[in-house]
Amino acid sequence: xxxxxxxxxxxxxxxxxxxxxxxxxxxxxxxxxxxxxxxxxxxxxxxxxxxxxxxxxxxxxxxxxxxxxxxxxxxxxxxxxxxxxxxxxxxxxxxxxxxxxxxxxxxxxxxxxxxxxxxxxxxxxxxxxxxxxxxxxxxxxxxxxxxxxxxxxxxxxxxxxxxxxxxxxxxxxxxxxxxxxxxxxxxxxxxxxxxxxxxxxxxxxxxxxxxxxx
Amino acid sequence: xxxxxxxxxxxxxxxxxxxxxxxxxxxxxxxxxxxxxxxxxxxxxxxxxxxxxxxxxxxxxxxxxxxxxxxxxxxxxxxxxxxxxxxxxxxxxxxxxxxxxxxxxxxxxxxxxxxxxxxxxxxxxxxxxxxxxxxxxxxxxxxxxxxxxxxxxxxxxxxxxxxxxxxxxxxxxxxxxxxxxxxxxxxxxxxxxxxxxxxxxxxxxxxxxxxxxxxxxxxxxxxxxxxxxxxxxxxxxxxxxxxxxxxxxxxxxxxxxxxxxxxxxxxxxxxxxxxxxxxxxxxxxxxxxxxxxxxxxxxxxxxxxxxxxxxxxxxxxxxxxxxxxxxxxxxxxxxxxxxx
Numbered sequence: 001x002x003x004x005x006x007x008x009x010x011x012x013x014x015x016x017x018x019x020x021x022x023x024x025x026x027x028x029x030x031x032x033x034x035x036x037x038x039x040x041x042x043x044x045x046x047x048x049x050x051x052x053x054x055x056x057x058x059x060x061x062x063x064x065x066x067x068x069x070x071x072x073x074x075x076x077x078x079x080x081x082x083x084x085x086x087x088x089x090x091x092x093x094x095x096x097x098x099x100x101x102x103x104x105x106x107x108x109x110x111x112x113x114x115x116x117x118x119x120x121x122x123x124x125x126x127x128x129x130x131x132x133x134x135x136x137x138x139x140x141x142x143x144x145x146x147x148x149x150x151x152x153x154x155x156x157x158x159x160x161x162x163x164x165x166x167x168x169x170x171x172x173x174x175x176x177x178x179x180x181x182x183x184x185x186x187x188x189x190x191x192x193x194x195x196x197x198x199x200x201x202x203x204x205x206x207x208x209x210x211x212x213x214x
Numbered sequence: 215x216x217x218x219x220x221x222x223x224x225x226x227x228x229x230x231x232x233x234x235x236x237x238x239x240x241x242x243x244x245x246x247x248x249x250x251x252x253x254x255x256x257x258x259x260x261x262x263x264x265x266x267x268x269x270x271x272x273x274x275x276x277x278x279x280x281x282x283x284x285x286x287x288x289x290x291x292x293x294x295x296x297x298x299x300x301x302x303x304x305x306x307x308x309x310x311x312x313x314x315x316x317x318x319x320x321x322x323x324x325x326x327x328x329x330x331x332x333x334x335x336x337x338x339x340x341x342x343x344x345x346x347x348x349x350x351x352x353x354x355x356x357x358x359x360x361x362x363x364x365x366x367x368x369x370x371x372x373x374x375x376x377x378x379x380x381x382x383x384x385x386x387x388x389x390x391x392x393x394x395x396x397x398x399x400x401x402x403x404x405x406x407x408x409x410x411x412x413x414x415x416x417x418x419x420x421x422x423x424x425x426x427x428x429x430x431x432x433x434x435x436x437x438x439x440x441x442x443x444x445x446x447x448x449x450x451x452x453x454x455x456x457x458x459x460x461x462x463x464x465x466x467x468x469x470x471x472x473x474x475x476x477x478x479x480x481x482x483x484x485x486x487x488x489x490x491x492x493x494x495x496x497x498x499x500x501x502x503x504x505x506x507x508x509x510x511x512x513x514x515x516x517x518x519x520x521x522x523x524x525x526x527x528x529x530x531x532x533x534x535x536x537x538x539x540x541x542x543x544x545x546x547x548x549x550x551x552x553x554x
Contacts, residue, residue, distance in 0.1 A: 033453075033457075034489050145416065161419060
């Protein structure tokens with residue numbers, strides 16, 4: 001490994017662009033947090049590195065594009081993965097014409113549906129964690145908070161987070177975007193399962209301290 | 215800015231507070247009287263009864279302290295929500311009576327907006343990412359296009375509620391009326407050994423109910439020192455808070471971090487957020503003591519800001535809004551020119 005270029009310093013990890021056995025790769029290194037006591041810090045880093053690499057692979061089996069994992073170093077909380085060409089959905093979504101925006105959101109919904117159908121909950125479904133490739137594919141990244149489960153509750157939380165991310169970042173298109181996400185989701189999981197998850201979202205929202213019933 | 219004075223009344227939960235501020239943001243009085251339950255948490259009706267009992271006294275005291283005659287007031291503000299219905303209605307009634315008797319305009323203020331605005335006024339923060347933590351709220355928010363947008367919040371109970379309930383469920387002895395969060399802070403400072411507890415971060419949201427249950431059962435097992443349990447409990451809860459704030463900071467790319475609300479008084483939480491903010495090159499500020507917990511000053515000041523932007527409410531429409539969310543409120547005073 002040599003010639004690493006820091007491409008992004010996120011909240012949790014730094015991403016380095018590098019050549020790895022002549023492939024263009026991203027090295028994701030989780031950073032130790034000085035604000036956390038070491039006992040907690042080490043446990044969190046190890047757990048997330050492990051989960052991320054495992055579930056990124058499972059997601060691919062479920063038909064959801066994710067970067068290929070080449071190498072995992074638990075000791076150093078590092079994952080080497082495929083470099084994905086493209087832009088974050090966050091950057092492009094608001095700029096697109098309405099019909100394309102809806103198409104992308106439906107596509108996202110289908111992919112989330114496929115994850116859930118395979119028992120994977122992403123845990124951090126924001127438009128920053130989705131990459132739109134030049135071929136118009138959407139690739140999901142950042143599985144550090146993901147978990148394996150078939151229950152409605154975590155599925156509901158997953159979609160609730162997605163909705164909230166749209167509300168805070170793409171507030172001018174909230175209704176249109178979330179509706180399209182649900183349409184895509186329903187295509188994969190069917191009417192019944194989708195309704196159950198939607199009911200769960202309502203329940204989760206009502207559970208919040210100050211949420212007007214909409 | 216035009217001249218004037220505003221009296222603000224806060225009564226969303228256990229505190230009945232009255233503040234007086236000038237339209238320029240000078241704080242002239244900050245008087246507070248808290249309802250202290252015999253046992254358990256806040257009983258809304260009992261708290262409201264307390265507020266009704268002390269309202270006259272606290273308002274008189276605030277006016278006396280501010281050295282302002284009632285006739286010199288320009289504006290009355292009250293916290294219109296969110297909060298406990300009976301408590302809110304008591305404060306609203308007092309505010310309506312004052313406005314009507316003195317023939318002054320009335321402004322209804324969102325309690326969460328007020329916590330952010332008092333933080334900005336007292337620390338000089340201009341466009342911060344705010345972590346607002348109290349007994350009733352846990353919200354990560356930042357200004358974007360006319361409103362304080364919520365980037366993260368608790369999915370169940372607030373962190374302050376989690377701390378309070380933990381002490382009440384335990385057999386920790388404490389002095390009546392002392393903030394329960396401070397008891398945890400003092401015990402935690404003597405703890406050394408970390409016992410793993412549920413750490414629940416979901417995106418930028420978090421959940422405290424599992425942590426509370428686990429921490430209480432650790433205490434009941436009686437296998438561990440209470441100091442160590444408090445230490446582990448606090449480290450876990452505050453690491454979660456700092457992590458979601460960090461996530462929101464990376465997402466919004468703001469250059470300032472503001473800590474506000476009752477739990478902001480905790481020095482361990484302050485330290486963690488300061489370290490995190492510095493790592494990101496963001497300026498960290500914390501609301502000073504006296505303005506972290508609920509107070510009338512923050513209501514008065516936000517009342518001034520609202521009033522100067524034409525937001526007043528006629529008495530007959532001044533209903534309280536128990537579930538009024540932060541992100542439903544337009545904040546036209548936060549203009550781009552204030553944000554460099």
